[in-house]
Amino acid sequence: MKNRFGEFFTKVFVSLLALSIPVMLYLYAIQAKRYTDLEKELRSLERKQTELIEQNKKLVSDISVLSSADRIEKIATSELGMHKAQAEDIVRVEMTGERKN
Numbered sequence: 252m253k254n255r256f257g258e259f260f261t262k263v264f265v266s267l268l269a270l271s272i273p274v275m276l277y278l279y280a281i282q283a284k285r286y287t288d289l290e291k292e293l294r295s296l297e298r299k300q301t302e303l304i305e306q307n308k309k310l311v312s313d314i315s316v317l318s319s320a321d322r323i324e325k326i327a328t329s330e331l332g333m334h335k336a337q338a339e340d341i342v343r344v345e346m347t348g349e350r351k352n
Contacts, residue, residue: 316322327333
């Protein structure tokens with residue numbers, strides 16, 4: 252009886268071991284698929300980051316060109332009819348005393 256009991260558990264153990272191999276292979280395949288998907292997403296995000304960095308560099312360059320003093324002065328004089336203020340055109344206002352509500 253003891254021998255039969257041991258044989259039964261040995262058969263159950265071998266059967267479970269044999270069944271666990273395909274399960275482990277299936278789990279490995281799922282994990283490999285997830286890894287591939289994440290790797291693809293990472294490459295996509297890195298490409299997007301590179302594009303955004305290049306776009307940011309271009310925008311910074313555009314800002315520096317558009318905000319240059321020479322360009323602003325040219326627009327002010329030619330398009331808006333402005334001129335540089337002379338010393339006599341400048342009025343200084345000084346405020347003293349308390350402010351009343």
